Amino acid sequence: MPVKQTKEATLKSREVKFTIPPLTLNKNYSVVLYALLLIAAFFLGSFTTKISYLEKNAKPVDTTAATLQQQQQPGAQPPAVKVELNTIKSIFNNQKVIKFGDANKKLLLVEIADPSCPFCQAASGKNSELNKQMGAQFTLVSDGGTYVSPVQEMRKLVEAGQASFAYIYQNGHGAGEMAMKSLYCANEQDKFWDAHDKLNTNDGYNLINNDVKNDKAASGKLSDFLANVVDSTTLKACLDSGKYDTYLADDQKLAASLGVNGTPGFFI
Numbered sequence: 001m002p003v004k005q006t007k008e009a010t011l012k013s014r015e016v017k018f019t020i021p022p023l024t025l026n027k028n029y030s031v032v033l034y035a036l037l038l039i040a041a042f043f044l045g046s047f048t049t050k051i052s053y054l055e056k057n058a059k060p061v062d063t064t065a066a067t068l069q070q071q072q073q074p075g076a077q078p079p080a081v082k083v084e085l086n087t088i089k090s091i092f093n094n095q096k097v098i099k100f101g102d103a104n105k106k107l108l109l110v111e112i113a114d115p116s117c118p119f120c121q122a123a124s125g126k127n128s129e130l131n132k133q134m135g136a137q138f139t140l141v142s143d144g145g146t147y148v149s150p151v152q153e154m155r156k157l158v159e160a161g162q163a164s165f166a167y168i169y170q171n172g173h174g175a176g177e178m179a180m181k182s183l184y185c186a187n188e189q190d191k192f193w194d195a196h197d198k199l200n201t202n203d204g205y206n207l208i209n210n211d212v213k214n215d216k217a218a219s220g221k222l223s224d225f226l227a228n229v230v231d232s233t234t235l236k237a238c239l240d241s242g243k244y245d246t247y248l249a250d251d252q253k254l255a256a257s258l259g260v261n262g263t264p265g266f267f268i
Helices: 007-013 027-040 068-072 085-091 118-124 128-133 150-159 177-188 192-199 202-212 216-225 232-241 245-257
Strands: 098-100 108-113 164-169 265-267
Touching (some): 164 245, 177 192, 177 202, 216 232
Antiparallel strands (some): 108 265
16 A cells, blocks of 8 residues: 655654563573564564464463554454464474474574565665665664664574574565565575575565566566576576465465464564
């Protein structure tokens, strides 16, 4: 939905207060979770971020922010979805979902995203230009700001063996279908993060939204763009095969079942 106000005004209007519940995990994990809460609590315009602390023998905590569209349309809102720990664990047993690690880790991380979504790009920490455009509070630390990418912090935990991570597609911006299918294909080559990071650069953002969009005939452009991080011939063949076409709908259905209809969404 088009928004007739400046980015700065939009960002300032998205002020959300969080009540942080006590955690019963060990100190190391408690520190990590608190840090991730603070990082992911930066709400960027019209998207929904859900951060839920899910513990055994504990009631789920719902901290849902309304989307901009919901805020602009007063009236009855759909009830918030309560997500149990076992629901999150089941994601890591879903063979179709892109994931790293299993359900047995004490720390389970889920990102629901759309590669064409500017807010997902900002959270990725790889699009410095876009972060700067969103204002000082979103300027990355590497650019002299204070914003730390929640996605890259999660990645560090996964690569250190301290957490499991799942990445689920939701149509949050409308032009990310081909880019998402390229991530499925790149994951076959164990190159998910390589493709993810390049797609989340400013060049990747412009390619996705201005050139490729959801056009299946643009598989060559997308494959050429990712050629230095994945095998482009294999990638193009994968995209042209349509083998992941149905995965988009499956991911969106899963995201909706978790109560996430905007992007990005996070569960911790």
